Amino acid sequence: xxxxxxxxxxxxxxxxxxxxxxxxxxxxxxxxxxxxxxxxxxxxxxxxxxxxxxxxxxxxxxxxxxxxxxxxxxxxxxxxxxxxxxxxxxxxxxxxxxxxxxxxxxxxxxxxxxxxxxxxxxxxxxxxxxxxxxxxxxxx
Numbered sequence: 001x002x003x004x005x006x007x008x009x010x011x012x013x014x015x016x017x018x019x020x021x022x023x024x025x026x027x028x029x030x031x032x033x034x035x036x037x038x039x040x041x042x043x044x045x046x047x048x049x050x051x052x053x054x055x056x057x058x059x060x061x062x063x064x065x066x067x068x069x070x071x072x073x074x075x076x077x078x079x080x081x082x083x084x085x086x087x088x089x090x091x092x093x094x095x096x097x098x099x100x101x102x103x104x105x106x107x108x109x110x111x112x113x114x115x116x117x118x119x120x121x122x123x124x125x126x127x128x129x130x131x132x133x134x135x136x137x138x139x140x
Contacts, residue, residue: 003070003074006066006069006070006074007070009062009066010063010066010067010070013059013062013063013066014059014063016055016058016059016062016063017056017059017060017062017063017091017095018059018124018128019055019059020051020052020055020056020059020060021056021091021094021095021098021124022121022124022125023051024048024051024052024056024098024102025098025117025120025121026117026121027044027047027048027051028048028101028105028110028112028117028120028121029114029117029118029121030044030114031044031045031048031105031110032110032112032113032114032116032117033114035110041105041108044105045105045106048102048105048106049102049106052098052099052102056095056098057095060091060092060095063088064088064092067088071085078138078140079140080134080135080137080138080139080140083130083134084131084134084135087127087130087131087134088131090127091124091127091131094123094124094127
């Protein structure tokens with residue numbers, strides 16, 4: 001596979017992963033707002049599970065795998081790569097944290113308010129901006 005195709009797929013995988021990273025916490029907001037609605041809660045549980053396991057996790061795995069191939073298979077290892085990889089590690093931690101929150105909702109033991117989830121939902125943006133700048137601009 002050529003470098004440009006690999007980069008294109010890496011971007012597609014990253015967009016898929018971020019779609020889930022942005023949307024799952026938004027589902028958590030709405031789920032946390034409907035604790036007494038059994039039908040709604042069950043619907044949110046299905047949506048959250050399918051998003052996490054069917055879209056987010058494959059997107060994350062493919063993003064990291066293609067990124068590692070790009071970084072180490074094509075020799076583009078400038079100093080920018082280290083902070084970029086640190087940001088990706090933070091995203092992986094955030095992803096795992098989302099999985100734990102998903103489990104809490106599944107077992108009806110959520111302890112966070114919808115306001116907390118609104119703030120939690122902003123974290124990926126704070127990582128996306130510097131990560132893209134590092135990858136595109138390669139400032140150092």
